[in-house]
Each structure stands twice: as structure tokens, then as C-alpha cells.
Amino acid sequence: MSRAASTGEFWLKLLAQAEKRLPALTRLRVRENLPIRLDRRRIYVLPTAFGLVFAGMLFVMSIGALNYYNNPALMLTALLGSVSVLSMLVAFRTLDGSCLDRVQAEPCHAGDPLTLELVFAAGRRIRPGLRIDIGGSHAVVTALPGEPLRAVLTLPTERRGLLALPRIRVWTRWPYGLFRAWSWLNPQIELLVYPRAEPHAVPLPQGGQAVQRSRVQALGEEFGALRAYRANDPRRLIAWKASARADRLLVREPEQPVGDDYVLDFDALGALDLEARISRLTRWVLMAEERRARYTLLLPGLHLGPDIGSAHARRCLRELALL
Amino acid sequence: MRLTRRQFDLTALTTLCASGLHAPHFPLWLNLTITLLIATRWLQRRLRPDWGKPPALLRLPLTLALPVAVWLQYGNIFGLDPGSVFAVGMLVLKLTESETARDARAVSTFAMFVLMAALLFEQDLLTTLYVGLGSIPLLLTLRSLETEERTASVPAAPALGNLGASLAAVLANLFAAAPLALIVFLFLPRLAAPLWSAQTAAQGKTGLNDSMSPGNLGQLLLDDSPAFRVSFDTAVPPPAQRYWRGVVLWRYDGQRWSRAGGVPLDPVRQPLKPLAAEIGYEITQEPSQKRWLFGLDIPTSDPVGAQRDEDYTLAAPRPIGKLTVYRLRSALTYSLDGLDSRQRLRGLRLPAGLNPRALALGKEWARQHDDPVKIVQAALELIRRDFRYTLTPPPLGRNAMDDFLFETKAGYCEHFSSAFAVLMRAAGIPTRVVLGYQGGYWSDVGNYMVVRQSDAHAWNEVWLPDRGWVRVDPTAAVRPDRVELGAGTVNSSGSAWFGREWALAMRNRWDLVNRLWTQVVVQFDDLTQRGLLRSVGIEQADWRQLGITFALCMGLLAGLGLWWALRRDHGGDALDQAYERLCARLAKRLDITRAPAEGPADYLRRVLQHQPQARASVEPLLLQYMQLRYAQSTIEPATVRAFARAVRKADLHRSPAR
Numbered sequence: 016m017s018r019a020a021s022t023g024e025f026w027l028k029l030l031a032q033a034e035k036r037l038p039a040l041t042r043l044r045v046r047e048n049l050p051i052r053l054d055r056r057r058i059y060v061l062p063t064a065f066g067l068v069f070a071g072m073l074f075v076m077s078i079g080a081l082n083y084y085n086n087p088a089l090m091l092t093a094l095l096g097s098v099s100v101l102s103m104l105v106a107f108r109t110l111d112g113s114c115l116d117r118v119q120a121e122p123c124h125a126g127d128p129l130t131l132e133l134v135f136a137a138g139r140r141i142r143p144g145l146r147i148d149i150g151g152s153h154a155v156v157t158a159l160p161g162e163p164l165r166a167v168l169t170l171p172t173e174r175r176g177l178l179a180l181p182r183i184r185v186w187t188r189w190p191y192g193l194f195r196a197w198s199w200l201n202p203q204i205e206l207l208v209y210p211r212a213e214p215h216a217v218p219l220p221q222g223g224q225a226v227q228r229s230r231v232q233a234l235g236e237e238f239g240a241l242r243a244y245r246a247n248d249p250r251r252l253i254a255w256k257a258s259a260r261a262d263r264l265l266v267r268e269p270e271q272p273v274g275d276d277y278v279l280d281f282d283a284l285g286a287l288d289l290e291a292r293i294s295r296l297t298r299w300v301l302m303a304e305e306r307r308a309r310y311t312l313l314l315p316g317l318h319l320g321p322d323i324g325s326a327h328a329r330r331c332l333r334e335l336a337l338l
Numbered sequence: 339m340r341l342t343r344r345q346f347d348l349t350a351l352t353t354l355c356a357s358g359l360h361a362p363h364f365p366l367w368l369n370l371t372i373t374l375l376i377a378t379r380w381l382q383r384r385l386r387p388d389w390g391k392p393p394a395l396l397r398l399p400l401t402l403a404l405p406v407a408v409w410l411q412y413g414n415i416f417g418l419d420p421g422s423v424f425a426v427g428m429l430v431l432k433l434t435e436s437e438t439a440r441d442a443r444a445v446s447t448f449a450m451f452v453l454m455a456a457l458l459f460e461q462d463l464l465t466t467l468y469v470g471l472g473s474i475p476l477l478l479t480l481r482s483l484e485t486e487e488r489t490a491s492v493p494a495a496p497a498l499g500n501l502g503a504s505l506a507a508v509l510a511n512l513f514a515a516a517p518l519a520l521i522v523f524l525f526l527p528r529l530a531a532p533l534w535s536a537q538t539a540a541q542g543k544t545g546l547n548d549s550m551s552p553g554n555l556g557q558l559l560l561d562d563s564p565a566f567r568v569s570f571d572t573a574v575p576p577p578a579q580r581y582w583r584g585v586v587l588w589r590y591d592g593q594r595w596s597r598a599g600g601v602p603l604d605p606v607r608q609p610l611k612p613l614a615a616e617i618g619y620e621i622t623q624e625p626s627q628k629r630w631l632f633g634l635d636i637p638t639s640d641p642v643g644a645q646r647d648e649d650y651t652l653a654a655p656r657p658i659g660k661l662t663v664y665r666l667r668s669a670l671t672y673s674l675d676g677l678d679s680r681q682r683l684r685g686l687r688l689p690a691g692l693n694p695r696a697l698a699l700g701k702e703w704a705r706q707h708d709d710p711v712k713i714v715q716a717a718l719e720l721i722r723r724d725f726r727y728t729l730t731p732p733p734l735g736r737n738a739m740d741d742f743l744f745e746t747k748a749g750y751c752e753h754f755s756s757a758f759a760v761l762m763r764a765a766g767i768p769t770r771v772v773l774g775y776q777g778g779y780w781s782d783v784g785n786y787m788v789v790r791q792s793d794a795h796a797w798n799e800v801w802l803p804d805r806g807w808v809r810v811d812p813t814a815a816v817r818p819d820r821v822e823l824g825a826g827t828v829n830s831s832g833s834a835w836f837g838r839e840w841a842l843a844m845r846n847r848w849d850l851v852n853r854l855w856t857q858v859v860v861q862f863d864d865l866t867q868r869g870l871l872r873s874v875g876i877e878q879a880d881w882r883q884l885g886i887t888f889a890l891c892m893g894l895l896a897g898l899g900l901w902w903a904l905r906r907d908h909g910g911d912a913l914d915q916a917y918e919r920l921c922a923r924l925a926k927r928l929d930i931t932r933a934p935a936e937g938p939a940d941y942l943r944r945v946l947q948h949q950p951q952a953r954a955s956v957e958p959l960l961l962q963y964m965q966l967r968y969a970q971s972t973i974e975p976a977t978v979r980a981f982a983r984a985v986r987k988a989d990l991h992r993s994p995a996r
Contacts, residue, residue: 055904065443072447076454082532084661086523086862087466088457093522095450095473097515104903105511112906137911144484157485161912161975190511191480192443 022064046203050136052114053185058198060107066193069099099193106196109142109187113158118180118204122332124297125211128169129178135164144189150181175210175293175336209332213291213298219277219308220299241265276321277303277310293335300335304328314338340437343384344501348479349442350380353433355472356449357426359456359465365411368423372430375400379434391435401431418458425452439483446476463855470512477508518895525888527881528864531661546630546773546794548585551594555752555773559729561791564624564861565775566632569786571618575634577777579670581797581809582632582789584774586649592689592738595756595771597651609676609806610636610650612669622865623662629653632774632789634668635809641666648676649770675806677768685768685801693739693760700764710802713765714810717758722815725754751813755796758812768801772809779857785869785877788861913973916982917963927990928952938964955988 062070073096080088114136123129133147135158142158147166158164172178186197241257244264258265279299284292296312303310304325311320312331319331341349354376361369382389391397404427405415412420429448436445453472457465481504546558546565566582589598616638623631631644631652640646641664645653654662677685688697703713724747731749734741739760742753755771762769776795778787797811871879871887879887921941925931928949932941942960946953962981966973 065447068443069447069450072450076451077526078533079458080454081526081529082534083458084528084532084863085457085461086859087461087469088454089526090466090519090523090859091454091457091469091473093519093526094470094512094515097518097522098477098511100518101511101515101899104899108903111903155485187484189484190507191477192484193480 046201048203049118050114050116051200051202053110053112053198053200055107055111058107058110058196060103060194060196062103063188063192063195066099066195069193070096073099099191102191103194103196105190106187106194108140109145109189110185110196110198112138112140113142113145113164113185114138115183115185115200115202116163118202120206122207122209122329122336123172124209125172125175127172129172129206129208131168131170131180131206133166133168133183135166137161137163142187142189144187146186146188148184148186170206172208175208177205177337178208180204180206207333207336209336210290210293210297212301213294216298216302217295219302220279220283241267277308278313278321279303279310280313281315282313289338293338297332297335300328300331339439341439341442342482343387345439345442345479345482346383346436347380348475348482349436349445350376350383350433351475352446352449352472352479353429355475356452356456357430359453359468359472360422360426360459363419363459364423364426368407368411372426375430375434391437397431397435400434404428404431422452422455422459425455442479442483446479449476461856461860463852466855466859474505474508474512477511478504481508521888521891521895523862524867524870525884525891528867530864546584546626546628546775548628548630548773549594549596550587550752550756550771550773550796555750555794555796558791558794559750563791564788565626565791565793566621566623567786567788567861567863567865568622568634568778569620569865571620574780574787575617575670579635580776580778580787580789581635581772581795581811582775582778582793583635583637583650583772584630584632585772586647586651586799587771587773588649588684589687590689590756590759590771592692592736595759598684609674610638610669611673611675612638612671613673614669614671616667616669618665618667620663620665622863623658623664625661626658629655629657631658631662631664633666635670636672636674637666637668639665639667648681650674673806677801677806682768682801685770686763686766688760688763693737695737695740696743696757696760697764699743700761700766703761704765710765710767710800713767714762714800717761718810718812718815721754721758721812725749725816727813727817751796754812754816755798758798758810762798762800770799772797772799776811785872786865788857912975912982913963913966913978916978916985917967919982920959920963920985920988923985923988923990924956928956938967952990955990959984959988 073092076092077089077096080086080092116134116136119132119134120129131149137160138158139160141160142164145156145158145164145166147154147156147168149168150170152168152170154166154168156164156166170178170181180202183200183202184197185200186195188195241254242265244253244258244266248266252266254265254267277299279296281292281296284295287295300310300312307323309321309323311318311322312334313319314334317334319334320327354373357372357376364372379392382392404424407427408415408420408423411423414420415424425448429445429452432441432445432448436442450473453469453476456469456472459465478501585597587595587597589596617634619634621632631641631654633650633652636650637646637652641652641654643655644664645655647653703716707713707716726748727750728748729750731742731753732746734746739757742749742757743761759769759771773794773796775789775793776797777793778789780787795811795813797809797813799807800810801807867884868878868880871883876883917938921932924945928945930941930945930948936944938960942957945956945960949956959981962984966977966981
């Protein structure tokens, strides 16, 4: 088992070496747009280690059969040898024509495994024993005729932000494990990884009016921050200039009664470093979303909310991830 | 990555098949042990899979017991029989510790070797078929390793269908591989001499002995293996002339005929006068472990290095242990003189006090007839009238020839020739017994004649004063077809216990198939190989011609294989295909081509705009497509097929109005 793994590693190392030398041959540098169809120009076939052992045994058998002038034994050897050679074509055909249509992924938080779904277009032939490797993740699937093939893999994540999809190896040893046919896919796809949420739940910031007010005034003329005047709105919140332009009374939004309304301010967390701030804000966004509360996320140069709901949360997390 | 249950079952089945093929030549205790081991391991794996492989404490003694068992059984650990026990034993032991895919692959690879080894013991059609069947579980095992493997991230990959589909696929693979295998089999160069020689079952057989005693030819007559093959320079001699002379026997001691010291032929004496054109031929003799070489009737030349005695017995300097090729010339019509006093003495000597009735009969014939030819005819007439040919003659007593001539009256060639010789010598005619082969099967395919051990024969040569040594075959008097049609015809009807007609017919038919198998496959050799190109006019192809043919065939097959592998299947989705077909037909018939980005609804609108009269035929189809494509999450294949049929059948002809 461990030995198989080490041969696998050795194999990968060797491949990496070959790729370095022959980028044009192995097509690893260029990222391509989906869909990617596998054809004979990008499918490689080589015997596996087991295939070589098998061939060695066939050789020994043929020498024995020839030595003893044993024609039935020679026939058996020839038949098994032919089946082996034919299996090379079968291995090639298992990959040939399969087409990666799309890659779907639900964003996850850094550190969590990212669940990827690779969807291959429906084909006419059955493709058993398809193996898909991405990074250290493997899947064995069988494509049935007339059905799109979905392969689910998980990818470990470490950093927030956009994650370029590592290149995908689609390979098979079908039918007898004697030959390995493989192809590299390098689709132009970036996946979003949300920041890691702070593990210890720090209570959500309540109020913080002063900070808010100063920021509101700084952002004063922004349209998104205004709403129509309602009875009992404090007079000091009326945006006079904007009201004059709009011909009706407008009120600055954050000046609403706070209640369950949270303001998650990046600048307010000055004591922490960047990642820690992002991490805490992420946690807060998640907590607020969990409580179905209305919240505002204030990032440098960006003001999200106040709003509520999963779309808002996704937007916030996205901005946090890309900060 | 432990083997799943099915993977293990298939591995066990592979082992069982491979070892089962060796069962016929294994002792019973060994077969029982092997079966027990496989069954135990299989049950353990099924009932207590969590135990894993047996502990080393259990495996080590078993491994050590294997050579000991071989030694106890055979007293030797080298050779074919002990070797096969070793191979099977190791295979079974490997199975007992098989837990991973790697183990299963090792078992499969080794099982392949064990399967082949079974063919070293028996090469007949049935064994070959069994061995071929044995490779099916092997391939199934390898196949199962590729789909049912479990990986860390995915709990279980979807198992591929049932075993039946897999079996069909393996059979299809074997079938598709057959042409390639055939080409390789036909053209693979055969070795002229073995690379190493081991004591094999085949080599344990010996050819004709250098003496003749009752029963010693009988075994040979049932042996279908070839003695030698002959290719002729000129026309093939007719069956009645195919007497392959081997050893000439002079001395009779009442039990057996033996050689009694041959004297090298004195080249100056030349008692042989050919009376017709000589015939040249080349003999390829199988290993016989004896020195004797065989020539057609009387050889007029010596093979290089061989010795020719005065009675024209040919002997190689050493026993023939490997395939040997030699060229000879022979006279079929000749006069052979050279009877000197010493030869006359040897040709008349009989053991004293034995076979009194036969001696009396011979002396009486000598009194009745002056002419030796008449005496010979009288003896042949006696044999023809009263005697029966059988391969299972009754036993004979001390006066063997008296018993045979006057009591049992049933036997085969060695009885007839022996009795004939005794009668002739008693009548004063110098007579000798010749051991050799009579007959031969001419293979049109291989352009050569094969002479089998079962063609072994014994006949006589008598000395007539005016004609010299003349061949007389008393067996031919009983069974002329033995000479005309070959040994197979008379020998196969000899066994009594296949009484019923249909059984006999079945057996003959099966024998025919087996014989065909032997002739076409088992006997295939470099001679046949060189005759392969006869149909295109090359009688004896050389290696270059064979190589070119081989390359052509391989190129053809490679092209075929690549065509198959590279052939694309167009699209996958049957519904989309039908839709594309519909659009293509509409574009052709109505001149309205669907734009690449145009959906079916827009397309329909445009079609109706330009060709309103096509509404009846086009609208239902496109609406059905939209229904199938967009309104349902799962589509019944039958509906799709119906839609495709409707598309094919739709009448989209442009209306004449336009």
C-alpha cells in the first residue's frame, strides 16, 4: 500500500519533470475555457508497472512455449498478449471524447474542504473506471451512456480569496489495469474561498453610535444612505441638501433606531492586524446572518448594507474574501 | 485498499480454475489440500472478513511445507511434475494472504503462468479449451479491480453493472483479440532447437524399440504423437509404398526378436541395384532417445555422420535427444542381393525345442512346394483365411508362435510378422523381421507428411533365390486397409467396450476433431510455417517473405484497431441529436436555418412566419421538443426514441403553393 503510494509519488514527480521540459507537449501551462473535450492529441497512454510485470510474464510464457514446441501454450500466450494490447485501445477510448462541461463549487471558508462538482457531458459510451485527481483528491466514477457524469471531489483550502482551480488529471486503467491513459485539464476557473471565521465568538458590537455618526456624515451625500422621511424621525437626521434636490424630505439611513441593527466596521477593529480583523468580521457576518439581523458592513472604501438575508451575507463574505 | 467481496471471490475463482487444471496429474491428497486451502480462505474471507490475512505463524509453516511435500511425493524438486506442484502451491499460498489489489494482481499474473503450465502436460483440444476458459475469471478479476476500488474521498465508486455484463465484455475482448493472436501465433519464429531441455512428459516417450516382443509395440500403436515428418523433393509415394524401414531384426529367442550385432555395410559390395528412379526427401525426426534413423524402404545414401549396416539399418552416432533433420535418397524398386553364408545362417536360425507345430508346418510346406514363392503364398493364405487383427490379443504361452498360429489366431503386426518369420525359417527360407513405420498422413496445408508413433509396424523380408530380399507384409494379408488407409482405421475399431454404434460414431467424430486439432495446431512447426504462403504461390517462404507478410497483417490489424479506437461518437444526448436532425431537415427543406443562438421557440416563430403552411408538420415537433427538453427533469428514453422516430418520419416537403 505504502509502496504503491510511493511509486505513485515517484510517478507524479517524473511527470512534473517531463512537464517542465515539455510544456508544449503536456499542455499544462495554458488555461483553457470550458468545455474541454479530450481527444487523441491530449490523451497519453503508457503501460503501468503492473502492465510491465504482466508483459514480462507473457514473455517468459512465450519463451517456455517455444522451447517446448508447445503450440497450445503459445496460442494462450498470444491470446492473452493480444487482449493486453487491445486493452490499450480500450483505455484510450475510455477517455477519448469525454468532455468537461462545467465545474461547480459552493464557496467555503478557508481551512474547510471545498466541495467541487465536475460535470462531464453525456456521451454515448460507457466509461467505467474513470479516475479524477485534483491536487490530493481522488474520485473513481463510471460514466453511463446518455447521462451527464458528475464527479464530486473535495479540495483543501488554506487562504481566502480567489482560488485558481488546480489542474485536473483525468485518467483510467480500464479495463485490466495494464495501461494508464491520462489527460490533463487546466480549465480557466477561479473559485471563491471565504475568509476563515474567528474560532471564538466575540459578541457582536452593539451600538457604537459615535463611530457611526461620524461615518454617516462622511458618507452623507450618498444616495444609498438616504430614505424618505417618516414621522418621528429626528430633525437632525434630515439631509437638507439632498431633500432640496429631491423635492421631498430625506433622512440619513443609519440614524434609525438601532435595536437589532449591527454595524460591523473594519476601522473600528484597529487593534487587530488585517487578517484578524477580516476573520472577526467574517464571524460577525455569520453570527448576524444566523440571528437574521440587519447589519452593515463597513470596509475601507466600501459600505454594504444595512441589509438582511443570504444574498447580503454572500456579498459581504465575498468582499471580505477579496479584501 | 482491501479487496471487496466480489474482487476476492473472483481472485479465488481464478486460483481454483488454474489449480484445477493441474488436478489430473496431481496426487489425490494434494488436490484435496489445495481445495481445502482455497475453500477455507474463501469462507474465512466471507464470514470473518475482519480477521484479515492469516498470521505469519500460520503462513510460514505452510510455505515451508511445500518443498517438503514435493520432495516426499516426487523425491526431487526439479522437473516438470515437481515444478508444477511448486507453481500451484505458491499460487494457492499467495491467495491465502491476498488482501489488496496488488495481491490480486500478483495472483492473476501467476495464475496465467500456472494455466500455461497445464498445457505442458496435455495439449489436446479439451485441455486447451479448459485453459482458455480459465483465463476468463483471470480477466474478470483484473477488470473488477478497476471499478470497485474504494478511495478515501468517495466511499464507494459505483459498481459496474452485474457480472454478466462484465463477462460479455471479456468474451468480446477475447474474440476481438483472436485475429491478432492468430497472426502472432502463425508468424512467430519457431526455435530450431530448444534453448534448454528439461525432462518433460513428451520427451519421456520413446520411439521404436530395438527389439520386438509381444506387447511392446501395442503401447506405441495407441500413441498419436508424431515420430517424424517428411517433405519430398518429388511426387509423394502412394500409401502402399510408404514403408519406413527402421531396425532389421535377426535373432529370435522364442520370446523376442533382437538385432544381434549389425555389421557395417561394405561399400564395395553394393548388393543394391535400383531399378527405377530414386526418390529424395528430408526427414525431421522427433526426439526418440534411440539411435535409429528411418528411411523410405531401402536408403541408397547415408545421412551425414550416420552408420549404415549391411542390412540397411541406419543409426545415428548418438541417441536422438532433440529434433533432427536429415536428407535421404531411396530406391522403391530395386533388387537387393548380398546373401552370404553368414547371413543365410542368421536368417534361418530358430530357437531349439520351441514351437514344434509351427516348425512341422514349415517343413511340410517345404516338402510340398519347390518354389519358395509358393511357400510364401501358402503362409499368407493361411493368415488371410483364419486370422483376426486386434490390438488386444489373448496372452500367449511358452510356445508363443504355436499358440498364436493354432490357438488364438488373433493379434497385430508383431504377431503376424513373428509367426511368418518362424514359418519361413522352418521351411528353409532366410527371413528377417523389419521394425519401422508404415503409412503417413500427407498434410496439404503444411506440404509435408507426418508419420506417427501409431503408424509403427513390423513386417518381413524374405530372400528368394532369383530376386534377392523381398518385402512381405503378412499383416496386409489380414487387414489390407491397414496398409492402404493407415493404422488409425484399424486400430480405432479395436477396442471392444465402445460397443454401441452411436458411441463409436461419436468417438470417431471426436477423434477426428482431436486429430484435426493435433494436425493443425499441435503439429504446427517451422515446416508448416514456411508452407503458409503456398496460396500466393510461394512454396517454401523464407524469413524475409514471412516477415513482410507478418508486417502487412499487423499493419492491417493496427489500422483496424486505430480506426475503432479513434472513431468518434457524435454527441451524447439522443434528444439533442434528434433536435439537431430536425433543424437540419428544416434547413434543407424549408430553407430556414436555425441561428446558433436561436432557441426552439424563436425558431418556430420564424419558421411559421416564412412558411405558414408548414405549421401542421413542424409545430407539434418543436413543441414536443420544448416539452421534453425544458418541462421535465427526467426524460424517459422511450419518449426520446418516439420523438426521434417522429422526426425521421415527418413529412416536411415544401408545399407546391410556394
